Amino acid sequence: MEEIIRYFNEECINKFCELRKDFYKEPENLAEFITATRKETDEIARRIVESVIQEMNDVIKKMPIRKNHWYVEHKYDDKKLITSVGDIEFKKTLYVSKDEVDEEGKPLSCYLIDKVLGLLPNQSMTDDAVANILEETVQTSYRKGGEVASPSGVTKGAVKNVIHGLNFPANYKKPDKKKEVEYLYIEADEDHYNLQFQNIKGDLKYSDNGRKLNGAINKIVYVHEGIVPEAPRSQRYKLVNPHYFCRGDEQDNRAFWQEIFNYIEDTYDVENVKRIYMNSDGGNWIKTGYRGIMNVTFVLDEYHIKQYITKLTSHMKDSADDAKQELYKCIRSETKADFYNIVNRLKNCTDDETVLERIEDAANFIDANWSAAKYRLKKEKGIVGSSTEGHVYHVLSKRMSTNPMGWSRHGASQMARLLEYYWNGGDMLELVKYQREALPMAAGAEEVVLSAQTKFRAVKSYRTQQQKEYGKYSESISATLSLEKSKQLWFYLNGKIKDINDERY
Numbered sequence: 293m294e295e296i297i298r299y300f301n302e303e304c305i306n307k308f309c310e311l312r313k314d315f316y317k318e319p320e321n322l323a324e325f326i327t328a329t330r331k332e333t334d335e336i337a338r339r340i341v342e343s344v345i346q347e348m349n350d351v352i353k354k355m356p357i358r359k360n361h362w363y364v365e366h367k368y369d370d371k372k373l374i375t376s377v378g379d380i381e382f383k384k385t386l387y388v389s390k391d392e393v394d395e396e397g398k399p400l401s402c403y404l405i406d407k408v409l410g411l412l413p414n415q416s417m418t419d420d421a422v423a424n425i426l427e428e429t430v431q432t433s434y435r436k437g438g439e440v441a442s443p444s445g446v447t448k449g450a451v452k453n454v455i456h457g458l459n460f461p462a463n464y465k466k467p468d469k470k471k472e473v474e475y476l477y478i479e480a481d482e483d484h485y486n487l488q489f490q491n492i493k494g495d496l497k498y499s500d501n502g503r504k505l506n507g508a509i510n511k512i513v514y515v516h517e518g519i520v521p522e523a524p525r526s527q528r529y530k531l532v533n534p535h536y537f538c539r540g541d542e543q544d545n546r547a548f549w550q551e552i553f554n555y556i557e558d559t560y561d562v563e564n565v566k567r568i569y570m571n572s573d574g575g576n577w578i579k580t581g582y583r584g585i586m587n588v589t590f591v592l593d594e595y596h597i598k599q600y601i602t603k604l605t606s607h608m609k610d611s612a613d614d615a616k617q618e619l620y621k622c623i624r625s626e627t628k629a630d631f632y633n634i635v636n637r638l639k640n641c642t643d644d645e646t647v648l649e650r651i652e653d654a655a656n657f658i659d660a661n662w663s664a665a666k667y668r669l670k671k672e673k674g675i676v677g678s679s680t681e682g683h684v685y686h687v688l689s690k691r692m693s694t695n696p697m698g699w700s701r702h703g704a705s706q707m708a709r710l711l712e713y714y715w716n717g718g719d720m721l722e723l724v725k726y727q728r729e730a731l732p733m734a735a736g737a738e739e740v741v742l743s744a745q746t747k748f749r750a751v752k753s754y755r756t757q758q759q760k761e762y763g764k765y766s767e768s769i770s771a772t773l774s775l776e777k778s779k780q781l782w783f784y785l786n787g788k789i790k791d792i793n794d795e796r797y
Contacts, residue, residue, distance in 0.1 A: 296343050300336065307332055334443070338378040346382045349405040353385050358404070362387035365401060373411075374442045376420040410728060417441065417450075423721040425451055430707075430714045431691065456702060460709050461726050463537060463551065463716070470561045473517050474674065478552070478588065480572040481680040482509040483688035488698035508701065510688055510708040511577065512680075513537045513552055519676050531679070535559075538688060538712035540705025549581035556586070571678040574661040592664035593678035596657075597623075603654035604638055607647045624669040628662060631655075687715055 311332070315325040352358055368383035389400040406413075417425075421441045429437030434451040441451075487506040489495050497505045517532040535555065539548050556562060570588045572578045573596045582588055605615040615638065622630050635655045639648055658665055667675065685694070692699070692707060699707070713723060 296336075296340055299339060304332060304336060334377045338375070338380055341375065341377070342380040342382055345380070345405070345409070348408055349382065349384050352404050352408070358387070361390055362402070362404070363390060369403070372416070374417040374421050374444065374446060376418070376424055376442060378443045412728070417446070419721060419724040421446075422454060422724045425454055426710065426720040426723065429455065430710050430720075452703065455706050455710065457727075458706055458710065458723070459727055460713060460723070463712070464535065464555050464559065466558045471517075471559060472561045472564055474566050475518060476556065476560060476565050476568045477516050477518065477676065478513060478556075478568065478570045478582075479516070479593075479678060479680045479683070480511070480513045480570065480575075480578045481684045482511050482575065482577070483684050483693055484509055485693040485704055486696075486698050487704075488700055506698070508541065508699075508704065510538060510540050510692065510704060511548065512684055512688055513548075514683060514687075515552065515556060519679075529677075536687060536712050536715045538708040538715075540701060540708050542701065542705040545577050545581045553582075553586050562586075567674055569667075569675060571680060573680070574657070574664060589667065590661075590664045591667045591675060591678075592661045593680055594668055595678065595681050597665055597668060600654040600657050603650050604635065606650075607642050607644070608638070620669060623658065623662075623665050628659065631658070631662075687711055 308329070311325060311328050315321065353364070364385060365388045366386040369386055370381065371384050372379060372381050384403050384405045387402055387404055389402070392400045394400050425437040425441045425446070428440045429451055434448040434455070437451045438446040438448055484507055486504075487496070487508050490506075499505055514531075514534050514536045516534040519529040520532055522528045522530050537548070537552055537555075556568070562568075568586065568588045570578075570582060570590045571593050572590070574590070574592055579590075601616050601619050604619060605612045608615045615634075619631070619634060622634055632655070635651065639651055642648065642651075688708065688711060691711060692704065714720075
C-alpha cells in the first residue's frame with residue numbers, strides 16, 4: 293500500500309491540481325475535465341488492485357500453515373489480467389504440495405493466489421471486463437464489445453471465444469406462489485439470419501439462380517399476461533410481465549416447447565386460467581412443438597392474415613379493397629366453401645400464371661390456419677393484438693440480421709440465448725460468475741487459512757517504516773486495515789469470507 297500513497301502524493305495530487313487549474317481557465321470544457329479526471333481515478337484504482345493482489349501473494353507466502361503443506365517451486369511468475377480499469381500485472385508464487393499427488397503420481401502444484409482470487413487456469417480477463425464485453429456485445433457487435441472490455445481493449449476473436457463458451461442458468465426461477473390470471477398469451481415467431489457455413493468453412497452450396505443456401509432461423513417465444521397502455525392517455529401499448537425464450541437449432545424443438553410449458557406451469561395457476569392463447573404465423577416448428585403438451589387455442593396473428601389477403605387481391609386494382617372486405621367477412625363468419633368461391637372468382641380475373649400461383653399459395657395458407665384466422669377476426673373475449681413482428685425485430689433481428697453479417701450455428705444459438713438472458717433482465721456480471729463451476733480446491737489448500745492474526749502481523753511488519761515515510765495517513769490506513777481484519781475476517785483460499793466470533797486478536 294505504501295507505493296500507492298507515494299504515487300498519490302507525488303503524482304496524482306499534482307495532476308489533479310493541473311486539471312483543476314485548466315478547468316478554471318476554460319470552464320466550458322466540462323466534458324474534457326470529467327474525462328481527464330476519470331482517467332486519473334481509474335489509474336489509481338488499477339494501481340490499488342495491483343498492489344493489494346501482490347500483497348496478498350506475499351502474505352500467503354509467509355504463512356506458517358502454508359509452509360506445513362506447500363513448498364515454493366517458483367518464487368515469482370509474471371501474471372497479467374485485463375480488467376475494466378486497465379491491465380494489471382503482478383508476480384505470483386507457484387507451490388508444490390507436500391502431501392498430495394496427481395493421477396500420474398507427481399506432487400500437486402498450485403498458485404495459491406489464484407485460489408484466493410477464484411481465477412481459472414489461464415484466465416486472462418477479470419469478471420468485470422467480461423461483463424463489459426457481454427453488456428456491449430449483446431447490443432452491438434463483437435468489435436465494440438472488445439473495445440469496452442478495458443482501456444486496452446481485446447480482439448474480436450477473444451470476444452467470440454467468450455460468447456461461444458458461455459453456459460446459461462435456468463431461464464426462470466420457480467416462484468414461491470403461483471400467479472392467478474384470467475388469460476395467458478404465448479407469442480411465437482422466428483428471425484432469419486445468414487450462416488457463414490453449414491458445418492465447416494467453404495461448404496455452402498448455391499441454388500440454380502446463384503443464391504447462397506445459407507439461411508437459418510432463431511426461434512423466439514414470449515409469454516405474457518396481456519397488454520396495457522404505456523401511459524394513461526397513450527396510444528402505445530406494452531406487454532404485462534413478458535418472459536422470453538430465444539433459441540437456435542441446437543436445441544430440440546420438443547425440448548424447447550417443454551421448457552416453455554414448464555415455465556407456465558411453475559409460474560401460473562393453470563387450472564384457473566380461462567384460456568391460453570397462442571399467437572403466431574402458424575409455422576411448422578410452432579405447430580409441431582406445442583401440440584400435445586398443453587391445451588392451447590391457436591390464433592393467427594393479424595399481420596399474416598393481412599399479408600395473405602393482400603396476396604389474394606393485389607391483382608384486383610381498384611376493386612382490391614372491396615375484395616379484401618369480402619374475404620375478411622367470409623373468414624370471420626362463413627365457411628371454407630364460401631371462401632373458395634371467392635378465391636375462384638379472384639382467379640377468374642387473371643390469366644397470369646405467377647399471379648395464379650400466388651393466389652393458390654395464399655389460399656392454402658388461410659385454409660391450413662382457418663380456425664386460427666377465425667379466432668383472430670372474430671376477436672373473442674380475451675384475445676389481444678399480436679406483437680410478434682415488432683418483438684422479432686427488437687429482440688433478435690436488430691442484433692443478428694438487420695445489418696449484413698454471417699454466423700456459425702453455435703454462435704447464433706449462443707447469441708440468441710444471450711439476448712434471451714438480456715431481455716429477461718439478467719445481470720451480466722452474475723452470468724459471468726455463473727461460469728465458475730465448483731472447481732475442486734487443490735488438496736490441502738482448504739487448510740491454509742489467512743487468519744486475522746496472520747494478516748495483522750503482516751500489516752504490522754510494515755508500519756514502522758511507513759510511519760516514518762508517510763506519517764499519520766499511513767498510520768491511519770494500517771490501523772484501519774489491521775482492525776478490520778482482526779475482528780471480522782477469516783480469509784480462505786477459495787475466496788470466501790467467513791464470519792467469526794473470536795475477538796482474541
